[in-house]
Amino acid sequence: MSNPLPAETWKERIEDISDFYCRNGRMPSYSEIGVLLGIKSKNAVSKVVDRLQKLGAVARDRRGRILPRSIARPLRVLGTVEAGFPSPAEEELVDTLSLDDFLVKNRQASFLLKVSGDSMSGAGIIAGDLVIVDRSRTPKNGDIVIAEVDGEWTMKYLKKTAAGVVLVPANPNYKPIKPKTELKVAGVVTAVVRKYG
DSSP states (O other): OOOOSOGGGHHHHHHHHHHHHHHHSSOOOHHHHHHHHTOOOHHHHHHHHHHHHHTTSEEEOTTOOEEESTTOOOEEEOOOOOSSSOOOOOOOOOEEEOHHHHHOSOGGGEEEEEOOSSTTGGGTOOTTOEEEEETTSOOOTTOEEEEEETTEEEEEEEEEETTEEEEEOSSTTSOOBOOSSOEEEEEEEEEEEOOOO
């Protein structure tokens, strides 16, 4: 049996192991993975780990112990940098930080969207960026939201007025959108990810 789990469940399995890693500060053992995934056979667990290794989610050390890769990779925090006037700086290891933990508060309810268009450029969100969206958050006045308006999807500021709800762009070249029949907010934008180079 080369693939003990259906393909559509791999993402969920990786999330289960990642959640364990975040809660316990260590990777689960083979037997703990079996319990997490409901697999009794040690051979099947080994094949799951093989598959996760091929996917780049985990690695193994020389003794065969499981190590995190894409599941969790904290970066070193080396202090602060002045964004105003230049000042002397020393490199000092302050902490380590997982970008997943820093950017995603509710992993189960969050997803990524790739941005197209320039209607939110004034909010610092441009085409090609990725936005992290949390569908568990209750949208408040002034939040940037992902919404379906009269059958069309968009990302705008949510503005609540006495006359109703308006979706406001962050670019003067676009007009605010007032729903004609229906507005469904899918989630609140909580972070923007941009890669340079």
